[in-house]
Amino acid sequence: MELLQYEFTTAPKGSYLGNIGELIKKIRYYRTNVPIEEFKAALPSLKLLEQRLQEFDDSIGLMKRYYVDEIMEELQQEAEVEGKLMVDIERFSKIIINTIFREEFVIKEFAFDFRIKEAVKWLEFYGYKSEQIIDERLNVVKDIFRSACSMHNIIFIDSTLT
Template sequence: MLQKLDKDIGNKERFYIEEILAELEKESEIEEALLEDFEWSAKSILVTLFDKEFHLKDYSYELKKNNGIYWIEFYGNIKIDDKLLQVVKEVFKTVCYKYGIIFIDGHLKHYKELYLN
């Protein structure tokens, strides 16, 4: 229907399903590269500075997108030492900036909601 409507109003033919699939693939590639960078960077730094292992699954965060804008809201991990958490947060922030993704530090808000409500 959309292709017929485009033709009727004089627009070029578009392949909407292919465009949507291409955008989803691009989104998946960005997310995969981003998570690989987080993992690699945090592992390198935490082992070097603290002799500690890093596992991305131990941290809470959300990758979101709206109107082509990506952001990560980082919630952290309450079981992690403050120094480690600060380093991990900085790694997340740095990698986000590398990919043009906005970093939102939501860890204090998140834990206040969990424990004060």
């Protein structure tokens, strides 16, 4: 569905594109910011908006689409990106750190935040959790984080110097 195509498009309220954008924004909000019970309580209003979109599709001869399901599936794929990113970072780091430094890599030694806002994903890397030093090992780990972020189309922000 390409959520971003609709989510940040300026379209008149009540229009087809406006309704799709509104539905995406609401589902993203409920999925990420509220408990499941509140999401379930909002589902009837989301289904009503979906029904309006389906009626429009029907009026122009398009097949019935289940917009809520499509949006939920795409949001799930977005959420999986963070999991895949972390798996790659750990796998690459374990291999490379062990090969170069003959040490075990422990991800818990490093401070970083993965964030998503308005569908923009980024990872902010702070360095070691316990100390404010920059050494060869930190630079290698930082490069691994940067490379993995690049592979997953995630912006990497280096905050080790701040």
